[in-house]
Amino acid sequence: MPVTVRTFGSAGEAASALSSDRTARYFGGGTLVMRALNEGDVSISSIVRANDVALRRIEAAGPRVTIGAGVTFAKILAERDLAFLHAPARSIGGPAVRNMGTVGGNLFAPNPYGDFTVALLALDATVSVQGGFGARDLPIDEFLQSRERQAGNLVLSVSCPRPASSDAFRYRKITRIRPKGASVITLAAHVPMSGGRVLGARLALGSMAPMPIRARAAERALEGRPLDTSTITAAASAITEGTSPVDDALGSAWYRREIIGVHLRRLLSDQE
Amino acid sequence: MSKTALQFRHNGRDVAIFVDGGTNLLVALRELIGDMTPKFGCGQGGCGACSVLIDGELHLACLTLAETAAGRSVETLDGLKEGPNLHPLQRAFADNFAAQCGYCTPGMLMAAKALLDRNPQPSRAEVVEAISGNICRCTGYEPIINAVLAAAGNRARA
Numbered sequence: 001m002p003v004t005v006r007t008f009g010s011a012g013e014a015a016s017a018l019s020s021d022r023t024a025r026y027f028g029g030g031t032l033v034m035r036a037l038n039e040g041d042v043s044i045s046s047i048v049r050a051n052d053v054a055l056r057r058i059e060a061a062g063p064r065v066t067i068g069a070g071v072t073f074a075k076i077l078a079e080r081d082l083a084f085l086h087a088p089a090r091s092i093g094g095p096a097v098r099n100m101g102t103v104g105g106n107l108f109a110p111n112p113y114g115d116f117t118v119a120l121l122a123l124d125a126t127v128s129v130q131g132g133f134g135a136r137d138l139p140i141d142e143f144l145q146s147r148e149r150q151a152g153n154l155v156l157s158v159s160c161p162r163p164a165s166s167d168a169f170r171y172r173k174i175t176r177i178r179p180k181g182a183s184v185i186t187l188a189a190h191v192p193m194s195g196g197r198v199l200g201a202r203l204a205l206g207s208m209a210p211m212p213i214r215a216r217a218a219e220r221a222l223e224g225r226p227l228d229t230s231t232i233t234a235a236a237s238a239i240t241e242g243t244s245p246v247d248d249a250l251g252s253a254w255y256r257r258e259i260i261g262v263h264l265r266r267l268l269s270d271q272e
Numbered sequence: 273m274s275k276t277a278l279q280f281r282h283n284g285r286d287v288a289i290f291v292d293g294g295t296n297l298l299v300a301l302r303e304l305i306g307d308m309t310p311k312f313g314c315g316q317g318g319c320g321a322c323s324v325l326i327d328g329e330l331h332l333a334c335l336t337l338a339e340t341a342a343g344r345s346v347e348t349l350d351g352l353k354e355g356p357n358l359h360p361l362q363r364a365f366a367d368n369f370a371a372q373c374g375y376c377t378p379g380m381l382m383a384a385k386a387l388l389d390r391n392p393q394p395s396r397a398e399v400v401e402a403i404s405g406n407i408c409r410c411t412g413y414e415p416i417i418n419a420v421l422a423a424a425g426n427r428a429r430a
């Protein structure tokens with residue numbers, strides 16, 4: 001069924017169009033929206049696009065990086081200053097999907113997708129959102145909690161601090177197929193060290209709940225401790241707390257709970 | 273519902289068509305332009321049979337909103353041959369038995385072209401990565417990987 005497509009030159013105009021029409025859907029890279037249209041999803045009757053260069057901007061020189069919502073994973077991989085985000089960007093789709101899919105769309109991607117969002121959650125990212133009432137910044141976990149209600153808003157950009165060292169941020173995606181495959185589970189850890197102890201631990205998990213979640217009990221097990229075997233074991237035994245994985249074609253809930261601790265241990269102790 | 277006028281370059285030639293809102297580029301190429309070389313496998317982004325280059329970048333035509341191609345350059349397998357001569361990648365696919373039923377071949381060739389245009393001397397791992405979004409149900413991939421590596425080698429000698 002044909003849909004109405006409206007393309008705007010500025011993000012602001014697109015945001016007003018979205019907030020004034022509840023049935024409109026924003027079209028980012030389109031890898032999920034076009035898929036729904038091809039399937040004949042009748043809930044989409046109109047599409048809003050924005051051709052605004054601001055949405056494709058990357059500011060990566062400083063200690064805090066800002067990435068426009070319309071930036072593709074291929075563009076992140078081409079940016080040397082974003083090396084810490086290359087592992088999550090490379091883990092998404094094949095080359096064509098990375099040329100098309102965007103950071104903004106990933107925030108809304110349902111399981112088994114949303115891998116980049118898992119990385120952003122572990123980095124305490126901020127999501128900049130423009131609604132009918134102007135723009136505001138939300139912590140990413142708050143954004144994810146209210147994701148359903150964000151549908152009428154336009155995400156402008158995400159920003160996050162650059163990890164202090166390459167060791168401080170780690171990412172791991174478990175798939176059945178290599179090199180490309182959907183996530184069985186995804187893990188991201190931000191473990192900044194101060195005086196030999198973890199300070200400000202963040203662990204984020206994908207495919208362990210309806211959307212990416214923080215593993216707070218395991219974070220507490222890491223906080224203030226050296227990253228040694230006994231700390232890592234304590235974190236691994238707390239990692240399933242608060243999770244609610246499901247059975248799907250990629251793995252059962254039981255399997256996901258069984259393997260997540262193993263992969264957390266490997267991630268934190270630098271094992272393949 | 274009204275149709276939208278759309279112009280873009282198709283294999284170096286300017287084309288103009290009218291599309292319904294929400295039409296994907298694969299439908300536009302096959303049904304409105306008559307270029308049958310990009311294939312419909314899934315319409316879901318999962319198989320890669322519809323792979324085309326947009327401004328030199330590999331894209332899935334089935335997930336591309338046709339009107340986003342406006343003013344851009346779209347290359348399909350149909351544009352690969354040079355006059356009566358096969359493109360070196362096509363020749364290498366033939367020589368290395370890289371096509372059986374041939375359904376994945378147009379997408380594989382475009383994915384391989386996207387790789388070699390940027391990286392003329394890829395490693396085996398880079399070839400595997402480059403075609404990782406393309407499914408082949410016949411060959412087991414080895415002959416395809418070998419063909420791409422052979423085409424890269426031939427280019428180096430030429």
Ligand SMILES: Cc1cc2nc3c(=O)[nH]c(=O)nc-3n(C[C@H](O)[C@H](O)[C@H](O)COP(=O)(O)OP(=O)(O)OC[C@H]3O[C@@H](n4cnc5c(N)ncnc54)[C@H](O)[C@@H]3O)c2cc1C
Pocket residue numbers: 025026027028029030031032033034035069070091092093094097100101102103104105106107108109112113114115116153154155156181182183316317318
């Ligand atoms: C073959 C294939 C493989 C894939 N593999 C992976 C994978 O490995 N990992 C993974 O995480 N994902 C994967 N995906 C899913 C998807 O490609 C990515 O999640 C991608 O980041 C989605 O972004 P998009 O711009 O294409 O989203 P779109 O399809 O444009 O949009 C998705 C949703 O987000 C909303 N949206 C998009 N941008 C904004 C914005 N700026 N503001 C407000 N709302 C917005 C849209 O309205 C829509 O509801 C895959 C998809 C395919 C087809």
Ligand code: FES
Pocket residue numbers: 311312313314315316317318319320321322323332333334335
């Ligand atoms: S038809 Fe486009 S990816 Fe399968």
Ligand code: FES
Pocket residue numbers: 370371372373374375376377407408409410411
């Ligand atoms: S040759 Fe038949 S699918 Fe690849």
